[in-house]
Amino acid sequence: QKEVEQDPGPLSVPEGAIVSLNCTYSNSAFQYFMWYRQYSRKGPELLMYTYSSGNKEDGRFTAQVDKSSKYISLFIRDSQPSDSATYLCAMGLDTGGFKTIFGAGTRLFVKA
């Protein structure tokens, strides 16, 4: 079983839709949860960072962590064509371990 599972997509939605991106994981020791956005020909860019369980909101983006289900989500409201990118989930054990485990990424297309 992979440590982190992420549906590769592609996911295609119309402009203005609510997008839900998800990852499941197997290691209950993960404490830090992140979402990165990667545009074509660019490196990943940190979007959201969450410690432990709960929700975090930043503009149109909401990150949710459910540690009891080992499930994390990223919601994008009022999606825009500029949101078209690959979204990577990532999680880490602690800040001293230097290891972050990444999902393979979900490719998102937002159609105008």
Add this chain to the structure above:
Amino acid sequence: ETGVTQTPRHLVMGMTNKKSLKCEQHLGHNAMYWYKQSAKKPLELMFVYSLEERVENNSVPSRFSPECPNSSHLFLHLHTLQPEDSALYLCARSQRGGGEGYTFGSGTRLTVV
């Protein structure tokens, strides 16, 4: 720009060549990283340097050789690569252990022919 600069952006090399990838950052850091990104696969951690000392070598073949001469520069030296080494190579830095997120460069797209 992210503050992490990688050169070259694209590299095509033969299997017998020797080349180097360069990463430069002036953001301050606790750790710097090399990652390999292949199509439809998760990022693979290759090497970690903390305060210019290598702390992680993730079972990477010896044809990849990292170097961290100072806190602002990181190199990945390449020799006698294989076609399966073709990938996007990403440099990243983090303030602490990476649990609070990385800053990535744009990567070097490497093609081995």
